[in-house]
């Protein structure tokens with residue numbers, strides 16, 4: 001028996017995977033398995049090895065992950081895009097293993113190490129530019145990442161402020177969408193939540209959430225459940241637009257004949273009771289930028305090309321004289337109760 005009860009391969013430091021990759025340390029653990037830093041004895045280089053749990057469903061999803069990573073490599077032979085590069089993949093003791101280049105901390109770990117302080121807007125902009133260029137590249141290949149969040153954006157070792165997008169484990173080709181319910185909750189786009197046809201625009205929504213989170217040191221929509229998520233979104237954006245509601249096949253989960261259903265805490269938040277400017281710090285250009293990432297309708301959202309032309313991206317930070325920080329009383333948002341069900 002090589003597996004634990006969750007289907008993870010039991011790993012020991014200094015052990016060798018496939019007689020080649022010596023385990024140095026565990027880098028991360030997720031729903032899909034474990035990621036280790038390893039020494040590749042073939043050329044004495046360090047790599048990351050993602051060892052997928054021993055499960056049929058996860059294995060077939062990992063095959064998609066490998067397929068997409070290979071498409072990305074083929075279209076970026078010189079490794080110039082801000083996208084994780086795959087080196088190899090194989091099956092070891094019934095576990096799919098994906099060997100990739102070794103990257104550094106993820107942005108959530110970076111937030112932890114900075115005690116969840118706000119990141120400087122200039123740094124957030126550097127990250128945004130790299131992510132938008134990566135999105136442009138993904139869109140050109142008709143690939144949706146489907147899981148943009150701080151944990152999946154990784155710093156590059158020894159390269160200041162450089163990042164790469166990782167974890168293509170939920171990704172899909174636009175023409176081969178398998179799942180209808182995707183993305184991590186805080187970063188889930190309204191069209192996914194409501195069950196409406198989705199495309200690359202869902203990554204742009206997540207990016208908007210991530211940028212605000214880095215600027216605030218806390219998630220923009222930290223919802224415990226999907227009802228709470230929709231309510232948090234409506235709190236700043238107003239009621240779901242009628243055309244979207246009409247197309248929604250999941251609207252009964254959130255509304256009863258147009259009435260908002262309480263979330264799992266029994267709360268109902270009032271649409272439009274919080275101003276966007278109260279939850280987004282920084283200058284008006286940053287505010288405008290994230291508002292255009294966070295449009296309800298995916299077709300109204302900026303495309304990566306448009307976003308790269310936005311004045312917030314184009315403006316040098318020294319010119320941002322209007323920069324302001326968020327008053328601390330606004331940082332902790334209490335739900336606005338209009339009805340409490342016991």
Ligand code: ATP
Pocket residue numbers: 027028029030031032033034035048050084100101102103104105106147151152154166167168169
């Ligand atoms: P999730 O639960 O988010 O779907 P996952 O199980 O699909 O996660 P990954 O996101 O690929 O797994 O990896 C988990 C963590 O391991 C990442 O958040 C990151 O911190 C770390 N990690 C993954 N790949 C690398 C890499 N190439 N270099 C360094 N760290 C990595």
Ligand code: MG
Pocket residue numbers: 030151152167
């Ligand atoms: Mg991940």
Ligand code: MG
Pocket residue numbers: 030032147167168169170
């Ligand atoms: Mg994943």
